Every structure is written in C-alpha cells, then in structure tokens.
Amino acid sequence: MNSLHIDTTVNGNSSGSNGGLPSPELSSGEDFYEARDPMLLESKRMSEDQIRAIRSSKKVREFYREQNELITDLLEPTEGREGAEELEKRNQVKLKIAIYGSVGVNVLLFILQLYAAISSKSLALFATMADSFMDLLSGVILMYAARASTKSNWFKYPSGKSRMETAGTIVFASLMATVSLQLIIESVRTLIDSDKEPPMPSPTAIAFVSFALVSKVGLYLYCKAISQYNAANILAIDHRNDLAVNGFGLFASLLSRYCWWLDPAGAIVVALIILRSWVWTAYEQIQLIVGKSADPAFLKKLTYISLTHHRKILQVDTCTAYHAGNNLFVEVDVVMDRETPLWESHDISEDLQIKLESLPNVERAFVHVDYETSHAPEHRKSK
Template identity: 60%
Template sequence: MNTPLASQPAPPRYGADDDETGSVLQPLPDPLQLRQALVDEGEVQRLQRSRKSRQRRLGAFYEEQNELIDELLKPVGRTSDDVRNEAASNRRAAIAVYGSMGVNVMLFILQLTAAIASGSLALFATMADSFMDLLSGAILTLASREARKENIQKYPTGKSRMETIGIIVFSSLMATVSVQLIVESIRTLIASADAPDMPLISVLFVSIALASKLGLFFYCYSLRDSPSAQILAQDHRNDLFVNSFGLAMSLLAHHYQWWLDPAGAIAVSLIILRSWTHTAYEQIQLIVGKAADPAFLKRIIYIAFTHHEDVLHVDTAHAYHVGNRVYVEVDIVMDPDTTLRYSHDIGESLQMKLESLPNVERAFVHVDYEFEHKPEHRKYK
C-alpha cells in the first residue's frame, strides 16, 4: 500500500470568502503553522559557534530548517514588483551577453597581437580561448533569440531548451580546440624550440585583457538568475586564471627554460578541457531530465497540499529538469464523490499556481480518488 506524501487532517487553511471552485480562495499566511518551528537566529548562531561538533551540526540543521520554512511560505505567483525585476534582469542579462561579445572581440585582437609578437605557444593557447569566447557569445545569443520565437504548431512546448543545447555545442567546441592545442604543444616539445620573445607590448596587451575580464566576471556573476550570464561568468573566471597562468609560463620560458612555454600551453589546454567537459556533462544531465532540487520539490508538495481544503492527500510529486527550467507532475487525492467539474477546477487552478513559479516550464496535475494503487506512468517488464 502506498503512503501519501501529505495527508489531512490539517488546521483550517482558508477564509470564509471561498467559492465553489477555489479560484478565489485566499490562503492564510501560514496554514500549517510552520512558523512555530522557526528557531531564533541568535540561538542558531550560538549553536554554530559552539566548540562541540554536535551542537554545530544542530545549528546547521536549524539554519537549513529555517531556510526551508521561509522558502515554503514565500507567496506563489508574480507580483508587479516581480515583473519589473524580471524585466530589469533580462536587460542586465542582455548587457552581459552583448557586452561580453563586444569586449571579447577587442580582447581577441589584443591577444592575437601579443601571441604573434612573442611566438609563445602558451599565449596562442589563451588566444584560442579568446576566439572560442567570441564563438560562445554568438552561439548563446542565437540560442537565446531562437528560444524566444514561438511556434505553437511546430514546437507546442516552446523552445526553452535551445539555450541548453547551445551551451552543450559550445562546450564540445572548446574541448575540441583544447585537444588540438595539446597535440601541437607535444609536437613542439618533441622537436625542441627556442624560447619565446616577450616584448613589452605582449605583456601590456595581456594585462589589459586580464583587467577587462575581471570587470566582466564581477558583472556577469551578479546576474544569478540568468543561465547565460552565469555561463559567461564561469568563462570569464576561467579566462582570468588561464591568461594569468599563460602569461607567467611565457615569461618563465623567456627568462629560464624554453620548454616551459609548450608545457604551459598543455596545462592551459587541460584546464580548459576539464572545465568545459564538466559544463557539458551538467547541461546534458539537465536536458536528459535530472531531478530538481529537493527543497524545490518540498515546496511543490507544500503548495499542492495547502492549495484547497478538499485536497485530502498529495499522492505523488515529481519535479525534473527539461533544460534549465523544470516540469512538475503532481497527483492529488480528493473525495470519491467529488463532481468532475469541481475536481477539474481545483486541479486546473493548482496547475496555474504551479506554473506561476519562476523556474517551472509546465505543470501537470492529476486528480485521483484514492492512493492505494501501483505507481502510475511506470513500465513493468
């Protein structure tokens, strides 16, 4: 026999202005009285400062519990402030994408000049990384633009996954370039070569590139709600380390041992390869259907359970990624004698409520009259 995720009885959850369908129901601020479980912030900090590991773990638990309760009690739906904030966030994300592309054009020219002037393989590796930054900006821009174009007949569920696919394609290209640079550096090591020249202009141009990347990193990192901006922030962070390391290896090769230059190019390429292989793996997990964060799923269950007083149980709940956004499936249980019209309206209003959450692409609500059955939508061999 299955056990429902959430069951009645529960405290009264709605006021007297209920209508038959629940479409205008106004939930109380804390229908399940969760605020009573909040632990005072001062007590949490006292536990976390304790010398005893048990109390520190208890403090960490209470802190996580407080965060979960605050998340559960957040209002559902978008206010006018949310709409304004989203519009502002989209503008900032557009500035990040287009600004990064413009700056990367300038940086590519600077680094290409520095690499040619010095003949350093390590600087050529960083220059190749800058070129791929240009390509990444183009891919993300095209993917984001394409995802916004609606075609209900051809793409009934939208094209939000286009951005995820763009990131996977870009990551694959970065990995390919890294492998090619490793091959060329190994050839140079085998053949032996002279130490690279390091004129002042090469050092100056790479330094300008580092300063520009630092500014871009801080700006993109501040846009936590934009997947594209976060990918660009990761790219700028990697560039800061890669360019600094490449410049250092080129200078060391010039002043000490020639082989430090191709060795530095191999190290830079391996760093790029590892970073973007990991990114591709993460994005593939999202597009395949990785489960959403457990805290998010708990909020889904809470919203479904407190949606209407006639929801007796929450039978099952699933939340999984379809790209960067999430699909939600919820099975609720109502009285067997509930009319079709009544149960439909409650289920539909719950669906609309779930789809108003920021990260939810689509929500599917199934109304059942009992929970003692085998799991649905399962294939048995």
C-alpha cells in the same frame, strides 16, 4: 529532534478524519486555507539564540538553520507576482547586456591576443588566443540560442525552445574540449623538438594581454551579479577561467626566455584547465537536458503548495519536478473525494496548475486528479 514534517494527508481519508493535521486557532471567519500559515510551521522555527545554545553537534545546528530557511521559503506567498515579473524583465535586459557586451569585448580581445601570439610566437599565448576565439564563438552560440529560445513556433515546437540554450552550451563545451586537446598535442610536439627558440613577447604584446586580463575582471563581476540565469552563469565561468588562463599564459611566456620549455609546458597547463572546466560544464548541462530531478527543498515547496491549495484536496499522492534544460517540468497527483463534480475538480486543478507555473523556473506544470491512492503509479514503464 524537533524536525519539520509535512503530512501529505489533509483529512486522512474521504470520511473526514483529521490525519494528524494541526488545528490552528483562526480569527473569526478566517478559513483554514486562507490562513498565512495553516499548518503552523512558524511554531517549528527556532531563534538564532536557541540554535547557538545547542552544544551537541554542529550538524544539528546547521539542520535547524536549514529548517528555518525551508519554513521561510514555504510561507512565501505565490500570489501577486507583478513586482517579480517587472524585476524579471529588468534582469532580462541585464542578461542581454552581458551576452552582447561579452561578444563585443571578445572581438576586440581576440584581435589583440592574435597580434600578441603571432608577434611573440609563444605557444602559451597561442593557447590564450585560441581561448579568446572560442569565447567569441561561444558568445555567438549563446546569443543565437537566447534569441531562438524566445521565438516560439507553437506548431513546430509545442513545448517551446527554452532548451536551445542548454544544447548550445553543450555544443560549445565540446568545441572547447577539442581545441584544448589540439593544443596539448601541439605543445607535446614542441617539447619533443628541443631546437625551438624561446618566444620573445614584445612590450606591446604584454600590454595587450594585460588589457585582456583587466577586461575579463569587469566582465566576470558583471555576469556573476546575474548568474541566476544559465547563459550569464556560463559566461561568468568562462571569464573566470580566462583570468587564470591569460594570467598563467602570460607568466609562462615571460619566463620562457630563461627556460624554453616553460612556454609549451604552460600551454599544456592552460589547455588542461580549459579542458577540465568545460568537460565538467558539459556534464552538468547534459544532466539538465536528460531530466535531472529538482532539489528536495523545491519538491517540499511544491508539496506544501499543493496540499494547502484547496479544502477539496484530501491528499497529495505524488509530486515530481525534473529539468527540461534550465527550466523545470512539474507533475503533481492530488486526491479528491470521488463525489466531487467534474467541473469543480477541473477548476481546482487548473487553478493549482496556474499557481505552480507562477513559481520561478517552472516552465510547465501538470496536475492530475484521482479519487484514491491504491493504484499503480501512472506513466511508469516496466523495466
């Protein structure tokens, strides 16, 4: 299998041996480190026709498609991101529209669904109303977290407050789980007390819940379009869940006039849907805030950028990236010749740090320079 492998040794050792690195034929005067593809990764790319011709295994074909995507990602330039920064500003405006728009719509929907629940006395509609209230509360939490994360206080929060958004999401998920459990308890009590009269939703109540469904479709599509942002993704998940919750709640409430227990049973199902969704969301966010590692493809990109950054970098010793909330912290250990002047090693490593911090979702990068790789790993606590 013609797999892609990145040798993390440029010169093999300080004596200048090749270390297996390809020797590209560069145009006259072109430096190895200035070439677009210094390690000849394009030579490893396979065309779609070549991939389709592979009959041995579907997994092998998928492997080469993923390798092509990796090559494209590695060769993407990291310099000149003015256009990307402008796009980021426009997307931030879209994100604010998603957050503030969701809060405004949720205020209206909460009032409408509160009327529908009280007028019909339906537990299933009470469940959808409680979900609407929590949507409103979640919007306020995310709005506060987004605003707090942009207001930095260098002395009080030296690393910024970007993790405020992740913490807010965990708090909100906990509240949603609590409300879901309370709804389940109340619905079980209603099932035990079989003397309850079935709810009778009025046409107005049905119209209000139907309006809520249509509104949630629009909000979901908008938030999904910018779901690369954590807050927008959380809102998209919430709006998607609301479609299932409100739809099922309305269905159970309407059918309960023929079978009384469908209303509390429907409320239990709605509460379980909410509970499962937000328990999983909390688990994912907790993984991010405790420092989950970045995905392997991103680590490969970091290694490639560090390895090809400058001719003075002989090796990449270690390369790690881990979440600190939604963003990433990057740590890279590179090796230079022991005779490299301090000023030069500083300038090279600082330039690499700036380059790494220009990557999307990288909040902070730390570059450490050493002259050998035989030492024990730094910062690793003994167990």
